[in-house]
Amino acid sequence: MRKGWPGCSSGAKQRRGRAPIDERGAPQIRRNSVNWNASRPYPAGSRREWSFASARKGVVRGFDGAGRITVADAALSIFMEHAIVQDGISLFAGGGSSPSGYSLSPTGEMPSRNLVIGCLLGGAGSIVAEGNETQDWRLPGQMYAVSLSERQLRYDISGQADYRSVAVMLTPDALELMASEDGVPELVARVLEGRSEPISLMRAMSAGALRAAQDLMAPIYQGRMGMLYQRAKTLELIAHQMDVLAEEPAMPGGLSPRELIRVREARERLLADLATPPDLMALARSVGLAPKRLNLGFRQLFGMTVFSYLLEARLVAARQMLEEGLDIPLKQLAWMMGYRQPSNFITAFRRRFGVSPGIYRRDLEDS
Incomplete structure (x- = not known):
């Protein structure tokens, strides 16, 4: 039995009951909450609004004081959560379903040179980033990378299956710190330094990235230990995704x-x-x-x-x-x-x- 951390009730590690197992034998991801901000305040300045639209319903919602957005009715059932992991690194989780499919997109101006790297754990759909080829996915287990550059970004979700995803947003400051200490993939460096057009790509997710993303969607710790666990898993996910991006060629001779x-x-x-x-x-x-x-x-x-x-x-x-x-x-x-x-x-x-x-x-x- 691990020793409890100060401020955590009945020990740091608190499993949330025996849930149905996933493909790794781990607790199955919950569909309506991750509860990332249970032990800390959510910064008011982080509450960007998102637009959600299906064939029958359209709403605009901002993150509440717990860093959550919830839409729940017969036409549209969605949850999103947002947590600040550390300066320059934000974590997002999302899931939802609609019989006819739906779209979600952030409102307002997108911050320039931020990089979003995400994991698609369920569902099917496409990512539409203005100025780039639309990225489609039909199978879970895909990763994507999108550079934000004051342009429109939209996720179109199919009605075929429940959508689930985890994403990390990195600011230029965070990327520059990584570049100065450990280096970043050439593709990321070109975007960061303005030597490349904005990117939007999708690739197969590594087994390590899949495990880290699933662990983030089904956290087994709370309190201070939960915050450390979340930070460690987020950094692990970033490392795995950067490994994939490091293998990305400059794409000469790409298809028309x-x-x-x-x-x-x-x-x-x-x-x-x-x-x-x-x-x-x-x-x-x-x-x-x-x-x-x-x-x-x-x-x-x-x-x-x-x-x-x-x-x-x-x-x-x-x-x-x-x-x-x-x-x-x-x-x-x-x-x-x-x-x-x-x-x-x-x-x-x-x-x-x-x-x-x-x-x-x-x-x-x-x-």
């Missing part, structure tokens, strides 16, 4: 807007039949691109090759079927996902989610 439309069409064709998808040659031919060009486009838009994207889509679809209670043998599920050998499916599932599909199913049933 017309070619990117064909890449998105190829993705839809790939996802249409996960059991027997077209091979790379056939897929590229069907959209009028060379295979090498199609792979380049997938890397540019989705941060991975066509083959890697297919593997990720299969595993995410299998996990979703298990969560929906599909009562079929794992061997049949493997075949539905295009695996000829069930053992290969089990190995891939365990490598991706940290637990075998059989154990994952049993844990869901027990919860």
Whole structure:
């Protein structure tokens, strides 16, 4: 038993009860609150307003004294939380659903040269940043980076599944401090120094970033220990995201807007039949691109090759079927996902989610 910190009731570590497990065996993320500011005041000057709009409802809300925004009715159910982690580093969490989908966007002028790096943990949609290519995501487990530059920014969320995300906003001062002490990726340095146009990109999230984001969405500490835990996990998340950005090329020879439309069409064709998808040659031919060009486009838009994207889509679809209670043998599920050998499916599932599909199913049933 850990020693309690001063000011914390009944010990520093306070688990919030046994919640349903997630894919890592951790408590499942709560849908309507993270409770980040329970032990500290929320600065009044931080209460930027956000606009939320669905087909049936539109509202503008600001963060309350606890750093929360809540919208709850039949047309639109949303929560957002904001916490100041340290000077220059802010943390945001969000989640919500609407039968018809919805959009959210910050109001007023956006601060220039701030960088937002986020993790998309659920749902599907797109990020629309004025002056950049729209970034779409169909699968959870994506990271994004957007530089703010006095421009419009909007998140369009699909009505297909509940949206969940964690994001960190870094000011120029925070980025400059990182650059002076440890350096920052060239892509970030170019934006910080004004040597590049604003960026908006989306890539596959690393396993380390996924764990840190999930830990931030389901904190297991309160009080002073909770604040230390939050700061440590936020810095860990930043480190993982910077690692991804460090691998980002300068993007010479990127695809044209017309070619990117064909890449998105190829993705839809790939996802249409996960059991027997077209091979790379056939897929590229069907959209009028060379295979090498199609792979380049997938890397540019989705941060991975066509083959890697297919593997990720299969595993995410299998996990979703298990969560929906599909009562079929794992061997049949493997075949539905295009695996000829069930053992290969089990190995891939365990490598991706940290637990075998059989154990994952049993844990869901027990919860």
